[in-house]
């Protein structure tokens with residue numbers, strides 16, 4: 001059916017298609033100097049496919065295809081700042097020139113074909129290091145076995161019974177790890193990465209300092225909340241001041257251990273306020289991972305209330321994550337203001353075109369590579385109507 005509007009003859013369908021989507025999920029956002037085209041972040045996902053900390057072709061395939069997904073930001077997996085900070089012997093690291101060169105090859109190849117900004121998560125696994133690959137059971141590998149090493153932690157408390165206890169870090173050990181975070185951050189800046197996320201979640205080293213279940217120190221790094229926050233905040237300060245002021249530095253936190261006597265949302269809010277006051281650019285709110293005793297109420301959006309609590313108490317942008325799989329579910333999280341951004345992990349591995357499909361659902365637009373423009377379905381005529389990729 002045609003309509004006559006002044007001198008223009010417009011098909012009704014075209015008129016409907018020219019109406020811009022009102023989906024908040026597809027509204028742009030600025031985070032520090034980072035321009036995000038929508039609110040969809042690809043969460044960091046370990047691939048256990050590196051050799052001596054160096055990315056391999058798998059990383060180019062994996063990150064490369066996610067970089068064509070139409071999300072706003074791609075986050076490189078937990079990247080160890082020291083060799084003993086790797087979860088497994090096949091984790092990516094950024095602790096040597098060889099690691100940096102391998103990452104440069106991957107990142108530069110992706111950049112030739114995608115404008116999606118690439119962030120990196122810097123991590124130290126602490127007592128959760130020296131593990132086998134998840135698909136081989138993920139058990140701890142003893143220090144005297146091939147591919148195993150002695151782990152370090154705030155206190156000599158193993159993650160679970162039957163594991164070798166980690167070595168409690170002394171002052172020199174703390175200084176060494178702080179410096180390793182700084183050096184890895186400098187390498188990330190040299191690689192032109194768009195943002196640095198510090199891994200303070202999932203029971204890894206920084207979280208081990210925060211939680212009273214893993215931190216039983218009696219010096220100024222243990223005991224009170226202020227003392228338990230000290231080392232993670234020192235790492236934030238050290239990284240923040242080592243990189244250019246406009247480089248976003250964010251923190252991923254576990255909002256709770258889901259365990260009696262552990263880290264909880266009140267402490268997370270206090271930590272988030274301290275991060276906000278120190279120039280942390282954004283906070284990504286996950287949960288769990290500190291203890292196998294955690295009782296996690298897994299279900300759709302189960303971590304969103306934690307993000308909401310942090311959002312209510314701070315000014316910095318908040319990212320929600322965890323079983324966000326539906327388009328309207330994601331839209332509701334952004335639309336209600338529970339969080340500023342949503343992150344996807346399993347859903348985008350399962351459906352790497354999730355952002356395209358969400359955009360089609362809402363009548364919004366995504367970037368697609370020129371080579372794929374012909375795939376635009378007939379009924380979504382303006383879906384790919386974004387500036388060209390290359």
Ligand SMILES: Cc1cc2nc3c(=O)[nH]c(=O)nc-3n(C[C@H](O)[C@H](O)[C@H](O)COP(=O)(O)O)c2cc1C
Nearest residue numbers: 043044045046077078321322323324344345346347
């Ligand atoms: C394969 C895989 C690898 C992961 N690796 C990391 C990682 O490197 N760093 C991290 O903080 N979380 C990691 N996670 C957790 C996710 O980032 C995410 O927080 C979690 O899967 C919940 O989100 P989802 O329900 O969208 O999967 C990983 C998850 C998966 C499925």
